[in-house]
Amino acid sequence: METYFTKEHEWVKIKEGVASIGISEHAAHELGDITFVELPQMGKVVKQFEALAGIESVKAASDIYAPLSGKVIKVNEALNDTPEIVNEAAEDAGWIAWLEPADLAELKNLMSRADYDTYLKGLE
Amino acid sequence: MSYSPNTPEDIREMLAAIGAASVDELFAPIPAELRAQSFALPGGMSEMELLRRMKELAGNDRPLIGFIGGGYYDHYIPAVVDHLSGRAEFYTAYTPYQPECSQGTLQALFEYQTIICRLTGMEVSNASLYDGGTALAEAAMMALRVTGRNRLVIDAAVNPFSREIVRTYLTNLGVEIIEISSKNGLVDRQALTAALTDQTAAVILQNPNFFGTVDDLSDIATAAHEKGALLITSVYPISLGMLKSPGAMGADIVVGDGQSLGNPLSFGGPSFGFIATTKKYIRNLPGRIIGETLDRNGKRGFVLTLQAREQHIKRHKATSNICSNQSLCALRGLIYLTSVGREGLVELARLNYDKAEYAKGVLGAVKGVQLLNAVPTFNEFTLVLAKDAAAVVRQLLDSGVAAGVPLGAYYEGMDNCLVVTVTEKRTKEEIDALAKQLEAAL
Numbered sequence: 001m002e003t004y005f006t007k008e009h010e011w012v013k014i015k016e017g018v019a020s021i022g023i024s025e026h027a028a029h030e031l032g033d034i035t036f037v038e039l040p041q042m043g044k045v046v047k048q049f050e051a052l053a054g055i056e057s058v059k060a061a062s063d064i065y066a067p068l069s070g071k072v073i074k075v076n077e078a079l080n081d082t083p084e085i086v087n088e089a090a091e092d093a094g095w096i097a098w099l100e101p102a103d104l105a106e107l108k109n110l111m112s113r114a115d116y117d118t119y120l121k122g123l124e
Numbered sequence: 125m126s127y128s129p130n131t132p133e134d135i136r137e138m139l140a141a142i143g144a145a146s147v148d149e150l151f152a153p154i155p156a157e158l159r160a161q162s163f164a165l166p167g168g169m170s171e172m173e174l175l176r177r178m179k180e181l182a183g184n185d186r187p188l189i190g191f192i193g194g195g196y197y198d199h200y201i202p203a204v205v206d207h208l209s210g211r212a213e214f215y216t217a218y219t220p221y222q223p224e225c226s227q228g229t230l231q232a233l234f235e236y237q238t239i240i241c242r243l244t245g246m247e248v249s250n251a252s253l254y255d256g257g258t259a260l261a262e263a264a265m266m267a268l269r270v271t272g273r274n275r276l277v278i279d280a281a282v283n284p285f286s287r288e289i290v291r292t293y294l295t296n297l298g299v300e301i302i303e304i305s306s307k308n309g310l311v312d313r314q315a316l317t318a319a320l321t322d323q324t325a326a327v328i329l330q331n332p333n334f335f336g337t338v339d340d341l342s343d344i345a346t347a348a349h350e351k352g353a354l355l356i357t358s359v360y361p362i363s364l365g366m367l368k369s370p371g372a373m374g375a376d377i378v379v380g381d382g383q384s385l386g387n388p389l390s391f392g393g394p395s396f397g398f399i400a401t402t403k404k405y406i407r408n409l410p411g412r413i414i415g416e417t418l419d420r421n422g423k424r425g426f427v428l429t430l431q432a433r434e435q436h437i438k439r440h441k442a443t444s445n446i447c448s449n450q451s452l453c454a455l456r457g458l459i460y461l462t463s464v465g466r467e468g469l470v471e472l473a474r475l476n477y478d479k480a481e482y483a484k485g486v487l488g489a490v491k492g493v494q495l496l497n498a499v500p501t502f503n504e505f506t507l508v509l510a511k512d513a514a515a516v517v518r519q520l521l522d523s524g525v526a527a528g529v530p531l532g533a534y535y536e537g538m539d540n541c542l543v544v545t546v547t548e549k550r551t552k553e554e555i556d557a558l559a560k561q562l563e564a565a566l
Contacts, residue, residue, distance in 0.1 A: 035432075036407065036432070038407070041272060054441075056432040060437070061432040061437050061438050061441075063441075
């Protein structure tokens, strides 16, 4: 399953028409110990690259932007009690929400893993 | 650095910059009769002379016997409150939040948060806000954030000044505020529940309300929650010594004014506001929060916590623009409550209640006076007089009594209504005298 990335370090994977999203391992590492994930409200409708959720670590408070337009259909409730999952498995168990994507053609605005790796090298 | 403002040289430069030849010419457009007539102040005095003069002036005071409440109350303040809060460690510290050098203040504020939670029956409190009115406005904004909705239902029996502050705070936020008229000093439950929709962020009530009525708001909490709205209640902390706590009624956010907790009336301030909520909403609680932690040696310590909510980190997305608190006044509240104690607070509340009940009986028996209703009250109740209440209050002021708060200015058609407050400081003789004076005035 292909993973796509944004410049703001979110990832998105599409499975059976549903988009799961989260922040990249790089972002989780840069944020340091994550203390709180402000999950989006169920049913919230967002446009691509609009603020979707919030994340706080011992270092900073940041927005999480929607990699795709769509509607929130599920949130990772486990993060309420154990936000550190994002540090442990940012691109797997540390997912943040599921979106019902409005338009999969928007994936063309995102980076492949290889492109994202190159992008990260450029940031160093 | 010079601390003298406006030296002759400064004045010359400023006049030159605006092209005026002299200070007189600068003020010439103001008609002479509207200008200050004289700055002729008396010459300096020695300390001894000054003290004599000030005592002479203080001797002219005619302290009123106060039956005025309506938000600020004349309670006795034990000497320990002034003594401890006046210690330089507390009194002179400015923004004392650095944990490495302010453990005393931080611990005091942590204890303050603890007593506010115990008093209100809530789970979390911040380290205080400015006053009861702004605390109510912050609570309203908190409910809007939490629910993502834009409608508020507020009972007209909430303090009129606080309602005005809420309106002012929300002026430009596109929030619809629905005010529910009171029914004979009671909340109109039918109208209130009918006003609840799936866009209602919160229901705002006060207990005891502005008319003095004490109510159990549990059913309203349930009705609000069924619509996904929060219940905000504003409370009078001393009354919580005997009334059911807002937490037990199902309130989601509880606010109030802390003046009655060891802060003098002092012409209306300063005071402090308190705000408490449930753990669920802690990240939307505005202001400073002190947390308990362990230092690297495993010893208990106190620090500011959950600071990501605040504007120095979250900027425009912060929960509130409030970053200060009323540390010193809140400290007085803490010292007051700890000196009164758990049992003392119950006794104090009971004393207020008993004296008010006595006053209700005596004043209610005066010819031309009726009680607004026959509902339970705490230490405040509303009388309906045979005459305009404001005029009666003015008349009684001449005999040294402040009889209460006339309601005409705040509620239409209630010109003859007077809210009378009886704290533990009022004596039987004073209450009996008020009855006699009312009788004479009516």
